[in-house]
Amino acid sequence: MFAIKLLAEFLGTFWLVLGGCGSAVLAAKFPEVGIGLAGVSLAFGLTVLTAAYAFGPISGGHFNPAVSVGLWAGGRFPAKQLGPYIAVQVGGAIVAALVLYIVAKGQPGFDVQQGFAANGYGEHSPGGYSIESALITELIMTFMFVLIILGATHTRAPVGFSGIAIGLALTLIHLISIPVTNTSVNPARSTGPALFVGGWALTQLWLFWLAPLLGGLLAGVLYRMLLQQDLREPDVAGKREASAHLETRA
DSSP: OHHHHHHHHHHHHHHHHHHHHHIIIIITTOTTTOOHHHHHHHHHHHHHHHHHHHHHHHHOOOOSHHHHHHHHHTTSSOGGGHHHHHHHHHHHHHHHHHHHHHHHTTSTTOOGGGOSOOOOOGGGSTTOOOHHHHHHHHHHHHHHHHHHHHHHTSTTSOTTOHHHHHHHHHHHHHHHHHHHHSOOSOHHHHHHHHHHHOTHHHHTTTHHHHHHHHHHHHHHHHIIIIIOOOTTSOOSTTTHHHHHTTSOOO
16 A cells, blocks of 8 residues: 555656646747746646645655655654655656656757756856745745645645645745745755756755755644644544545645
8 A cells, every 4th residue: 555655756756846837847838829927837837736636546646855844843753754755756756857858958059058948046047046935935835835735734724625725835935936046845846847957946946855855844843832723623524534535635
């Protein structure tokens, strides 16, 4: 059964990176009908929303090491499963980046160094933002993302709507932070493209592990200590059994 959960996490992360980064690489600047920043933001939100409902009932739908760490810190996820979950999330992201690379290089003149949705700061930030701006942005955006996930999947939240809230949250996060870092809030998402870009992307990759993991950890601790209401109360009319399958999203 655990192997099935890992497969679901792999597929969900694969879809997130292929759909989100694919929209940035293949469609964002397409002549005349490019989807632009808003379109890429929506694409990332849609990948999480659709994957949450498709794979969430199996694995909890993390698709993001920072979310797994945040859920563990919030008391929603066992520590012994962290390593395997993170490993398959990174694996799914790498395979998605490979598929995207194979497709993208089919266009004459494609240069992986010039646009493969890698995350960066300084001269590699879309807006030229500093390392300090990137660090703060990634930490705060991930912090809020994980808080939203924990709140939207609480047993007292409306049943069946968590995927929508989480997908819209990720859309909003991208609308805010694409100009700063190309938006990570997900170390696996950052790792896949960085491996193909190499060079500067790998050199700067540390920030897109450190900041999201720290943001997720802080969100989990804060929610567990200060915001989370007593989960020991009985579910209402058995409806919460369904929400348990949608308990964790990313």
